[in-house]
Amino acid sequence: MTYFLTDTLFLTMLNMSITASYVIVFVLAARLFLKRVPKIFSYALWSIVLFRLICPFGFSSPFSLLKAFTSNTAKMGHITGNTDLMMQPSTYTEIGNVSSFISDSLPAAMPNAGVSPVQTTISILSIIWIMGVLTMIIHGIYSYYRLKQKVSTAMLLKDNQFECENIATPFILGIKNPKIYLPVGLSVTEKNFILRHEEIHIKRFDYIIKPLAYFVLCIHWFNPLVWLSFTLMGRDMEMSCDEQVIKELGPELKKDYSKSLLSLATDRMVLGVSPLSFGESAVKGRIKNILNYRKPTLWVIIVGIVLVVALGVGLLSNPSAAVLEDDNEKIRMAEIWATALKTRDGKPRYEMMSENMKEKFITEQKLRAGEDWNFNIGYSSPRVVDFEIQMNGDTASIIYHQEDSGGDKYDRTEILTFGIENNRLVITDARQKIEExxxxxxxxxxxxxxxxxxxxxxxxxxxxxxxxxxxxxxxxxxxxxxxxxxxxxxxxxxxxxxxxxxxxxxxxxxxxxxxxxxxxxxxxxxxxxxxxxxxxxxxxxxxxxxxxxxxxxxxxxxxx
Known part of the structure; x- marks a missing residue:
């Protein structure tokens, strides 16, 4: 039972990570168009990624941008839980090479085996995943308490502001009662800038968002795109906070504020649960952003809002059920059509045909077997050994792999066309491509x-x-x-x-x-x-x- 719950949780998390990866790619592309827009808009986009990383469900919408990456509605499923029950296990990622590589790597099912190789593989991977999650969480908790010990001798300045000689950079610590810790030796000007910066973090609840993001990173530790997102989200958080400080204090203080950041970049502290950390690599980009900052015009703000809302609707929602069910029904009908030729039973085909196709089918069968016609189709040689299906809108290409009595192999392609007749999805045409x-x-x-x-x-x-x-x-x-x-x-x-x-x-x-x-x-x-x-x-x-x-x-x- 424990193994089953662990494997199920692992597959659910894996599907969420795959879906979130598609979303991250969209967000990375959107950030390129938001370079001249206040960083608060880029920062807001990461909330979409955060949602996809922690929630396996979403609402359906015809405007979803994820239509190309899903085979299910309401739940984005790429790797199914019954993979081990397939004769040849496979996965679905909508990226042909990736799907083929993963599917080809999976071992075939072994009849009468107590535990399938796929199930064993999933169980091993789920254990590795849990060990990685626990390691990340333990590291975060250890770093948090280690930092708390460093600031245990901090002196209270006023309210929630403390000064500590054991730290080199300012940060916020605590969730229920967040406290601002400053290093010793700061000038009055530097203190004013930093305190205003930290107060904006507290006002926006960044001290909660950053630890939450780290916890999500712990769950998806194996995904490099999530690590990239965590880093870029932190930069967007800091830059948007810098911009807010300049907006409140005035653009004439940009140079003084940049000098304060530069003076604090001599040392560096990296801690996953710390909402704020200054480092030389981040400070360079932040200073450049501050010096280039201009108060945005109304149209820039409107464009930013429209883009964030549009991406929010498109990436938070899953494709509508009607569209996906229609596509899945076409695939199902194409599979039935191809299987009918393999079994040489034309009745399943007849039931899916349009009225014109049914008349044509009956005429052909009468020419083949006389007035006392039947549903037998195809030939004993060459016979259909296997088939592949490729969908393209309202058509499906079926590639039949055939073999004759002498062992020679042939490939034949049949193209199906779908249409609506009497409010029902039917096959309106079936035409074989001519081979040489x-x-x-x-x-x-x-x-x-x-x-x-x-x-x-x-x-x-x-x-x-x-x-x-x-x-x-x-x-x-x-x-x-x-x-x-x-x-x-x-x-x-x-x-x-x-x-x-x-x-x-x-x-x-x-x-x-x-x-x-x-x-x-x-x-x-x-x-x-x-x-x-x-x-x-x-x-x-x-x-x-x-x-x-x-x-x-x-x-x-x-x-x-």
């Missing part, structure tokens, strides 16, 4: 038959038949997709010149839509050149330049 090995060499018994087959293929935009009748034509993997955009209404024969071994038909094509092809809309002339080979008639090509020259009629068949 689909091509065959077609020969007609006479020129008229070759003309009829070619004409019918033009009217039906049948790229495979055109390709099979035109033996020398190069194969185009996207050829059928191009022909799918072509709409030819009619083909008329204007003139025919048929000789013993060759023929030329002058055609007039009534093209309704040329699509992505070289055809232009309207009536267009073409010349179909045919050749009689050893096995029958085939097409040399559909030409645009007119009938052939006289020497063509007497040239030899290149197929012989």
């Amino acid at each position: 090995w689909d091509r065959w060499s077609y020969f007609a018994t006479d020129a008229k038959m070759a003309l009829d087959v070619y004409t019918e293929a033009l009217l039906n935009s049948d790229y495979l038949t055109i390709l099979s009748l035109t033996h020398d034509a190069a194969f185009d993997p996207e050829g059928q997709e191009v022909w799918d955009t072509v709409n030819i209404n009619d083909v008329k024969v204007i003139k025919a010149d048929v000789r013993e071994n060759k023929a030329c038909y002058w055609l007039e094509l009534n093209i309704k839509d040329g699509g992505y092809s070289a055809f232009e809309t309207g009536v267009s002339p073409r010349w179909l050149w045919l050749v009689k080979g050893e096995h029958g008639w085939y097409a040399e090509g559909l030409m645009t330049g007119g009938p052939p020259m006289e020497d063509w009629w007497y040239s030899k068949d290149p197929m012989k």
Whole structure:
């Protein structure tokens, strides 16, 4: 039971950390656009990260910026708790290379095993995680009490202000009753600046926010982006506080305030639970920010507020249920469609088809099995061994991995199109992409038959038949997709010149839509050149330049 709770907690925390990582990337990018805006806006953005790091739930919104990074609604789940129950465990991070790397690294399930390798791995990782959390917390508590011992001899100045000779930098200590501790030897001017700075920290409850942020860092200690966030949040906190001091005391004191910071940068104290620490690396940026600080104009403030609110809505919310459920339903339907071919049972497919597709399916099955048709589909060879699904909006590409009886392997791609019919999501079209090995060499018994087959293929935009009748034509993997955009209404024969071994038909094509092809809309002339080979008639090509020259009629068949 203890192991189960630990593993569940670990996976929940891991999912939160992954989601927060996406949010951190957004915040880092936003900070670049907020360089000339008061630092309080950058500081406010880190509250979004903090929320995502401690809360596994959120409200749904169609404006969520996290749509691309989730497969669930209300709860951002990337790594599922039932990974160990999968035949081949996998994870979902929406970053293809990352997902593939993690999934490929997971051991396959072992039937009849008492504890799966994945479950064991998760348990080990959860124990390491807890040890890291405890180590960080113990370090924080130890540092806190060590600092408290140093200031135990501090002298009270007034109210909550103390002076201590054992410290080199000023800071605030305490949560319930925060106290300001100053090092000995500060000038009156330096004291005034520092006290005002610390009072602003107390007024904004930074002395609570910083320890809370450290505690969150303890939980997500393994995530480098969280460490980066903790550091940058501290800098934004200090800079925004500096700006507030300058705003209250006046811009003419910027140089004096900067000198006070510089004089305190000689020593350095780093403590996770301390809300304030001065160091040379941080002071350089703070002084530069102070000297460049200008009172923001109204439009700058408006832009900052709008950006923070927009990011808050987009990053605090999860994608709306309707959008995600629709995407998940398409994936589910594509999986059922592909599995149906693997099991050679077309009934599950039939139930998801549009009415037009159902009529087409019945017609095809009757041609295959007669009036007493059934739902059997596919072939025993090549058979479907496995499949992959790739979603792209309202279409799904299914890549079938096939193997024939001789052990040869083939890949075939089928493209599904989804639509709404009678308020129900259905599959409105399913089209297989033509592969080069689909091509065959077609020969007609006479020129008229070759003309009829070619004409019918033009009217039906049948790229495979055109390709099979035109033996020398190069194969185009996207050829059928191009022909799918072509709409030819009619083909008329204007003139025919048929000789013993060759023929030329002058055609007039009534093209309704040329699509992505070289055809232009309207009536267009073409010349179909045919050749009689050893096995029958085939097409040399559909030409645009007119009938052939006289020497063509007497040239030899290149197929012989």
